[in-house]
Amino acid sequence: MTGWMIIPPSDEKCPICAVEHHVDNPHDATTFYYRVLFKNQHGREATWNDAMLHCPEEIREDWTERLTKVGIDVNSPQVFGDIKSQEELDQRLAT
Ligand SMILES: [Zn+2]
Numbered sequence: 001m002t003g004w005m006i007i008p009p010s011d012e013k014c015p016i017c018a019v020e021h022h023v024d025n026p027h028d029a030t031t032f033y034y035r036v037l038f039k040n041q042h043g044r045e046a047t048w049n050d051a052m053l054h055c056p057e058e059i060r061e062d063w064t065e066r067l068t069k070v071g072i073d074v075n076s077p078q079v080f081g082d083i084k085s086q087e088e089l090d091q092r093l094a095t
Contacts, residue, residue: 009033017051026063027051029079045077069093 009018017027017034027034029051038046048067052060052074064074070092072081083089 023054024056024059026055026059035079046079047077048072048074048079 009015013020014027016037017029017031019028019031021028026048029035029046029048034051035046038050042050048063052063055063067074067081070081070083070089072079072083083092
């Protein structure tokens with residue numbers, strides 16, 4: 001084993017996080033692809049703040065607000081916070 005084998009994402013997907021998203025929106029900090037790539041490049045775990053660095057300020061503020069609302073710290077590498085399931089996330093978003 002010499003290291004992670006990473007297959008590059010297809011053309012329509014973001015080359016950084018392997019998810020389809022608008023260029024102004026954050027990378028998906030939860031994808032395996034993003035996390036491995038980031039760690040290789042920066043030598044530490046990625047946070048939501050890292051995934052949002054390229055975004056316009058109002059989008060960053062909006063995402064920070066929404067992530068904070070569901071209990072996720074944008075400066076923490078725990079990109080799911082303490083959320084353990086999709087149901088739990090949906091519940092928090094609904095309240
Ligand atoms: Zn991306």
